[in-house]
């Protein structure tokens with residue numbers, strides 16, 4: 001047996017557990033509107049977005065790190081699910097606790113050195129402090145908007161409460177520090193109202 | 201209007217076109233066996249695999265580049281589809297031509313500087329020459345095997361021609377230069393035969 005086969009087997013178990021992310025459904029529909037997207041393909045799309053829109057990050061942002069954060073950011077959902085409808089303080093605290101437990105369980109399948117590295121990346125994304133986490137969060141906030149109200153999109157019939165004002169208020173905190181992306185939000189919302197796919 | 205909004209609009213069109221990769225179906229099933237995976241979630245899983253198994257790459261391999269290649273490697277399928285059953289020389293040539301046309305069309309939606317960067321990454325993966333492309337290709341060859349015959353997997357009832365010998369012959373060219381990964385292939389195949397999910 002070669003050096004490290006036990007280590008490699010743990011890594012394989014982790015990767016197969018992560019396969020379940022393909023079965024975690026999000027509320028956002030595909031651009032075609034045909035079905036809800038899942039968290040695995042969503043994570044891929046965000047990583048592609050980071051490669052495509054990197055020039056709009058703050059100067060000095062490590063884009064490879066942004067890609068890593070986005071690939072990992074939803075992994076805890078293989079245990080906790082993509083549930084964040086309860087926006088109350090108690091609800092958010094409970095969700096944060098569940099996600100921390102899920103992270104300990106999932107990353108605990110890895111060898112200890114990698115458990116710490118993956119856990120730190122997930123916490124960095126959640127903390128929204130580093131330039132990399134802030135840009136990742138901005139893309140994460142922008143993409144559902146483009147899928148739902150961008151060019152060729154069909155709008156969100158299931159969420160009539162998402163009006164022009166409401167959408168901009170929701171998007172502003174993550175996006176305002178990135179001027180081109182924030183302007184894109186404003187133009188996209190304005191166009192969606194004109195096209196009749198977003199309540200004005 | 202801010203600097204570069206026209207450029208950003210082209211990038212958004214590209215990203216929304218790429219959403220179609222979520223509707224391109226592969227022949228590999230999820231680990232659960234419940235459905236076929238699509239090329240977008242497959243690309244995410246490969247990128248995660250590169251972050252997890254990077255220590256088995258050749259010394260000096262740029263793992264961030266491996267991740268990039270894997271995020272981009274299937275994009276041409278939004279036009280050409282995941283079709284490569286015809287293994288004849290003529291069939292492979294025709295597929296290569298179709299994919300090159302698809303790449304020109306898809307990456308041509310980007311601003312010219314990015315068209316060239318993305319196109320070069322796709323060609324690097326296809327050429328299988330750089331250490332990064334070779335490691336990306338090894339992971340690409342390994343993952344379907346783990347999903348289909350790894351721990352907890354259900355095998356491939358639809359492909360009884362995939363025997364112990366045949367699987368190893370298919371996997372050997374991409375994996376033999378990575379000793380731990382190649383040993384994993386051999387152990388996985390041997391265990392699958394023992395478990396009765398792979399014909400011996």
Ligand SMILES: [Ca+2]
Pocket residue numbers: 074077082
């Ligand atoms: Ca989430």
